[in-house]
Amino acid sequence: MSIAAGTDLGRALCIITGASRGFGQAAARHLSQRVSPGSAFVLAARSGNDLRSVRTELQQEDAGLLVECVEADLAHAEAQARVIAAAKRCFSADMDHVILVNNAASLGDVSRYTRDFTNMAEVDSYLSLNVSSCLCLTASTLEAFPQRPGLRRTVVNVSSLCALQPFPSWVLYCTGKAARDMMFRVLAEEEPDVRVLNYSPGPMDTDIYVSAKSRTADPNVRRSFTAMWDQGQVLTCDESCTKLMKLLLDDSYVSGAHVDVYDV
């Protein structure tokens, strides 16, 4: 735990995947408001244009903030290398915190059931983005910024209730989220000096939610998503990020724990 726990996140290098919209964009904004001067952001996503808009947004609040945009499909090795290269460029020796937010994700085809996933290439592609790329980027980040006195390292996995609970017609998403939670639990066991948080952000008004609501095959799951929406139970990304910031600032979560927005 850092001396500054509770007040700010320090002079930080923040790496955020899927930073172009939704929760990733909100996380970039919230983190930028809680880091000290001299911090830097590496924003990765497939849409370079959207990333540059996020950079503009961040720099409107803090003109001196160093922000690098990396247009990347993280399922590719060369894209991973570019994110790490950007991170190394942005890092300075007087930084005291590296924060990696593994947010990039896809829903997968929720219009079909487990019995319909006969196409191995489709499953491979899904796992490559949602599981492999997350493992490799985290491993590369920890290797690029190894443990040293005075440097905190925090890894956030944007998780889901689906990591814990099976949802009919959501086999890819549930499988990927369960895999990720375990992956980060192993990291927490192996590296006690790395702060590892499996954060479940709750239902939020994102593109993933809209797809879920309109495409889910299972009638009960689809109904519950529609009901939450209609009854105003869906959070804004800002509301969920506020809770995530509190968790990061308090820094008292058990490393590797699955923490839900409604637990905070």
Place this chain on the structure above:
Amino acid sequence: MLTLGRGFCIITGASKGFGRSLAHEVSHLLEPGSVLLLVARSGSLLEELKEEIYSFTDKQQLAVHCVTADLSTREGVTETVRLAKQEAVNELDHVLLINNAGSLGNISSFGSFTDIEKVNSYLTFNVSSALALTAGLLQVFPCRADLRWSVVNISSIFALKALPSWVLYCTAKAARMMMFSVLAEEEPNIKVLSYSPGPMDTEMQEDIQRQSGIAYSLFPCHVSAAKLMKLILDNDFPSGKHLDFFEV
């Protein structure tokens, strides 16, 4: 129940270790007219296994087919599904799929896993393959009220418990446990079991010892295989459950 009925049974990773024991156990429990499909990469080991089974069982009673297939490839999976369709017989009571094929992966520090192709390759064999094969076979033998369908996922305590340096294995086992839980939620006519077989005298355990230096106290495969068969015969668990050798 005392037998598996007139069944169509598919066992992956059947050439060695636990899969091989399962093939023997299952062959004693299938009624006349049943079919046993044994899948592995080693055709010669499978043929030996088939001969062993026929030394106990009448060929008229049980048709044993060896499928030499690399289940880490799409071709291996589709070939297995094709052969299942080809060898399917009428009047089956029961389809039993045992997803046993799996690998340990490197036991190595988290930070060492920077090569996405290697991680993809591991997940293809240990996760994607089991999903695509299960789905393919469900298309060959669609669920009907008068057909019992059992799907077994050979799991591990490490689907539940995180172990340092075992990120690949833990991640894949956790993924599979969830994957088969979703299947159980979706399909009321399929009985799904995730079975953690305990530490057995297999080549995988030799590999564990070589890589990690840890030697567990091991059980013979047939002891765990017999327990799994009893669970399937008794059929007394809720679909989607994760059961451990030491619990039952």
